[in-house]
Structures are given as C-alpha cells and as structure tokens.
Amino acid sequence: MVIAQFGTFVAFITPLAISLSIRLQALAPGHEEYLGYITGAGAGWVVLTAPFFGVLSDRTRTRIGRRKPFTIGGMLVGIVALFVMATAPSVFVLGVGWVLAQAGWGQVLASLTNRTADRLPEQQRGKVAGLIGFATQVAPVLGVVAAGSFASNALLLFLVPGAIGVVLTLLFILFVGEPDSRRMKFPPLSIGSTLKKFVFNPRQYPDYGWNWLGRFFFYFGLSLNTTFTAFFFAQRLDLTLTAVAGLIAIVSVGGILTTTLGAIGGGFLSDKLRRRRVFVFLSGILFALGAVVMAFSYDLPLLIAGSLISSIGVGMFSAVDQALLLDVLPERETDAGRFMGITGFATSVPQAVAPLLAPVFLLLGATGGEKNYTILYLLAGVCTLIGGFLATRIKSVR
Template sequence: MNLKSRSLAWQLGMSAYWFATSMKWFVMLLTLAFVVNDIVPGGEEGKLWGRVVLIGATWAMVGPGLFGYLSDRTRTRFGRWRPYLAIGCAGTVFALIVLSNAREYWVVVVGYLLLQMSDDFATGPYSMLIPGLVPEHQRGRASGVMALMQFSAHLAGAAVSLALGDIRPIYLTVATMSVVCALITLFTVREDPAERISDRVGFAEGWIQPWKDHDFRWAWIVRFLNALGFYLILTYLGLYFAHVVRDFTAFGIPIAKVGEGVTPEGAAKEAVLKVAVIIAVLAAIGGVAGGRLADKIGRKRVVAGCGWLMFAVLVPFALIPDFSVIVCLALLFGFGYGAYESSNWALVSDVMPSRENLAKDMGIWQSSIPAPQVIAGSLGFVVDTKNMQGTSGYTIVFLVAAAAYLFSTLSVRQIRGST
C-alpha cells in the first residue's frame, strides 16, 4: 500500500490529541498524589496512591487493545477511529470534573478509573495513525512531531498548574484543552474508505496473534522495561521531594521555599513542576532531533543510545538527594527521554505484524506502557515499609528504575525488522 507524503501542518494536526492526552496524564501523575496525601491518614499515602495507579493501569493493559480491535472492525459514515476519539474525549471531560471535586478517597479511585477508560477508548484506535497513514521514510519525522506535541504539553501542564495552583481550575483547564485538541485532530485527518475486515478472529485469538511475531514481542519488552523505569520515578517523585530532598535550592538559587504559608508538600509540588519543565523543554528538543536522526541513521541506534544515557543518569539520581545534582541530571534525562520517545514510536511503526489490524496491534503494544504502572503502584508498600527506618524505600525503587532502563537498552538489538 502506497502512502502519500504528509505535510508538517498535517502532522501537527494529527498529533494535536497527543498534546491533550499527554498534558492530562502529566498533570494527573504530578498533582493527584498530593490530593491523596491530603485525604488519607499519614504514613499510608504511598500505598494508597500506588493503589490508585495500580487500578487504572490494570485496566489499561486491556483497554487500548480492546478498543483498537473494535475500531478495526467499525465502519460508520464518521470513519473507524473518529467516533472513538470523540466519545473518549467526552468521557475524559466527565472524569476530570469528577476528580476536580474529589474530597474522599473512593471518589479519586472511581474518577481515575473513568479517566483511564476514556483515554483508552480514544487513544487505542488513535495510535494507528502514524503506522497506518504515514509513509515509512517520514515516520521518524512524524514521530518527532508527536514527541514535540507531547512534551510541549508537559510544559503547558506545568505552567497551568503553577499559575492556577488549585486542583479544580487546573483539571477544568485540562478538560477544555482535551476538547480543543480533539476537534483539531478530527478536522485535520480525514479517513479514506476502508474495506471491512474479512476474518472472523475473535478478540482473544486476535490478542494472541501479534505475540507470535518475534519483533512485536521484543518491541513490547523494550518499551515495557523503559516505561517501568520512567513510572517508578514519576509515581514517587513528588513524595520523594517532600520527604527526602526538602531543600529545593539549586546552585544557591531557591527554586521553591517552605514558609510564608507554603507547606513542605506545597514546596515539593512546586519543585516537581519546575523540574518537570526543565525535562519537558529538553525532551521537546530531543524528540524532534531524535525523530529526524532515526530517519537518517536508523531507529535502533537512537533508541539504544538514549537508553544508555537515561541509565547513566538514574544511578546518581537514586543515590544523591541533592537538588543541584537533580537539576543537572534532569537536563540530560530530558533530552534522552524525548529522543527515545520519537525514535521508539517510529521503530514500532515499522514492525507491526498486520496492516489490517493496526489499531488492535498498536493498542496491544501500548499495554507495555500501563503494565509497568501496575508494578510501580504495587511497590507503594515497599516505599512505606522501608521509609519507617529512614528513606531507603525511595533509593531502592529508583535503583530498580535504573536497572529497568539498562535491560531495556540491552534488549533493543533483538529487534530485526527495523533499521
């Protein structure tokens, strides 16, 4: 199948909803932990916040593949994936309204699960656009544009969180952006008529099929291990800043201060957001550079190089709770992570086993992202238990994250079907 070249404007419009969903999850994972911290008894915040992440991630291991499977078999006058994106966006808005008014733990759990289900409903089918509509020689660049949108969304999320401060207006702003970005993508990308899939394969058998493909298995493992490292850091970063780092002065410059009405948790939240801004700026640059480089020298070289960089950064991060050191490491990690994201998406787009089932297969591959969140969430009790005798719980979890990046990088060479 010959795919036509895509303009930069088309690529930006296509990736608009990635901006929305990235902004949403960035804000959620950096702010909702503090909501849980305010609601639950002291000493249980790590375990109970981990449980929230665990519940959402458990569903997300199935959701994208399920909705991708349904999308591949959907034929409406609105298209295959477009109805899913529109309905998923509406569900996202509803879930954010629920979370913006959460005052009890069970409301947080329900709202977060609704948010995860709505996101999977939209992004499971949506994830097939690059492998399905972009020619191979442009996939690195298109993935770079997608990474640019994703990490620009992190900047926007941090800016909104810092400017508004209160959870309710923050989440309502994220809901508004979801609607705007969904409309941009829906109006930019038109669907060509597609033939109805002739096979009668059920969902269970369809779920098994891609795992028989060598490259699909290794692409999933590489992404799973990388995401495990990332979410082990992100899930507990806010609590680590609040309980261990505490002093947020970098090279003599106060980044966030306790006092004058600012609690230690409030200062930690501000510091996390500012570090996230640093990472996002470098990641946006790295995403564009990595995507272009992946088209020139090959996806695997870029993915592996970025993996080594992130591993090297995380070892001192786990051992040295000094904010000046953390800021320096954030610069390196951000660039590496951005370049990794764009080149890895291009790599995966090259090795999908079936063009007829792209949405389903991309959705199943996407389970490599929430699956690590199940592990990250379940380690909340380790953090709480070890922290009873100091702060070694965070050190252990962050060293496990570094090891995950190492094994992810070593696994890249197993993929054969991409350069």
C-alpha cells in the same frame, strides 16, 4: 495529529504528574502508597480493554471513518473523569475518576496512535514520532505549570489542563478528515476469535516481540521513576507537597529543551541515518544515568541535573521506539488497531504493576519514617537499560 496528541497529554498526564498527588494529600495525608493503588487500577483497565477496543476500531464502519468515533467518545468520557477527580470526596472516588480518565483520554490517545499506523509512510516515521514524542513529553510540563498555579483549587487543578486537551482535540476532530469506512470488509468475529486477538505469537513476529519486551522494561523503569516524583522531591528537599508543586513545575520547564533534544534530535537522525536500534539503546543508557544521579542527590542542583539527563533519554525513546514499532508492526492493513492495542500492554502493564510494587522497595531499609527512594531510582535505571538493550535484538530494522 501532533497538536491533538499534545492536548491529550496535557489533560491526561497532568493528573499523574502532580494533580493526583496534591488531591491525595488532601484526602489521605501521609498515605502516598494509595497513589500506587490508584494509578495501578487505571492501568489495569487498559490492560483488560485495549486490544478489544483496538479490534473494534479496526472493524468500525462509519461515514467519518474507523478511528474518529473513538476519539470523540473518549474525549467525552475524559471530561467527566476530570470533574470526578476534582470533586472526589474520598480516595475511592478519586480512584474511580482516574480509571475513567484512562478509559476516556486513553482511548483518545489510542485512536490518534492508530491513525499514525494507518497512514504514516516509513520515511517520515522518525520525524513525526520525534515531533509527537516532543509534544507528548512537553505537554505534561505545560500541565504541571498550569496545575502548579492552581494547587490550592481542586477544580481548576484538573479542569484547566483538561480545557487545553478538549480544545486541541476538537480542532483535530473538526479539521482532519478520515476516509469513509462503511465499505470495508472484514471476516466475522466470534468470542473465541476475539479473545485470541488479545495475544500474538512471538515466534511468528519475533521483531515485534523484542520491541514489545523492550518497551515493557523501559516503561516499567519510567513508571517507578515518575509516579512518586512529587513525594521524592518533597522528602529530599524537606518541603511540603504543596510547596514542591511549584518547584517541580520550574524544573519541568527546564526539561523542555532536553526533551526536545532527545525526541526531535533522535527522531530526525534515526530517519536520516536509517538507524533505529542504536538510538533506542542510547536512550536507555541516558535515562539510567539520570536515575542514578537522582538516586544519590539530596540538593536541588543535582536533582535538576539528573532530571534533565533522564528527560533526554525519555524524549529519544518516545520518538525512536515509536518509529521502530511502526517499522515492525504486523498485519498493518487489517489489524493495526489490534497490534497497537497489544503494544499498549507494554505501557499499561508496567503502569499497573510498577506503582503497586514500588511501596515494597520504598520500605526496604527505610528508617525514621523516610522512604528508600535510592533503591527505587536505581531499579528504575536498571529496567530502562535492559529495555534499551533489547532493541538490539531486532533483525529486520537497523
């Protein structure tokens, strides 16, 4: 499970971290706002489809189980997406490729996440979430390092990280079994009842509602911070995007240790102490602190320091908030895929909206053709701080 999610993130997040920026610079120099439109369109696809595929996965009856068909299908679509992005002759086709990547690799990730909701016992949620959180945060680092080595070759820029994802996902498909689901019984669905499953009543499930809202704010801040990282470093250090790709790769390698500290340390401690909320709150504080440091940094040492502090927060949040989600997930036996799909809104909506709004903040007070990254990173910190605080509103989990 951990290895498969690691591979999926190498293939899926590397384009968002660096490959899309490099490809966009070649297709439309000086128009970094297009990156927001592309990533926003991809996230919009997830918003429209995630709960539907979650409900469909819950009710899929095959010899190989409910989740595995979606893992296989998503991987195949994801492979096509990487070729489309690598060979895109225009910004529009590049955007189409990213939407396909969201549809494909996003579905692989969703099916793997649904497996954890199906089978993971409570006493292991923090530990496993910590390992997965570590893997999914380190995976883009490996992808960025690989991509940085092929910055001048568009095909290898996308396909090398993609090959890692395919191999590791195939290992999971071939060697990890899933119970036969052909005898499972579910009530019939109509169009109306299916559409109702796209939403939930927060009064009926208040703790799940607080977790959803906190995750929304945290990922809104994270999306503001990460989408324009390459352009931010290039502006602050007065470098070209191609030159900054290798530098970001080096900085990202340093983030492995701090992400490990946050993800595994937070996940294991949350299980040992049987506390989730305090670690989620702390993760928001740490990310906000790192964002503030980066907002006012104009040299490499301070940029590195801010990035490393933020990575501790991201690692801790990705692990402990995932365990917290599994603790408060409603209707686990029958509708786990549905509620995990709704949870996906808390990630995909910020990914869609934040990049679209970011250019507005970048232009506030901008002078001399330089974008205002200071206000963007400060806003990111405020959002993650709110996201961490909202976890303290949950009552059923300490």
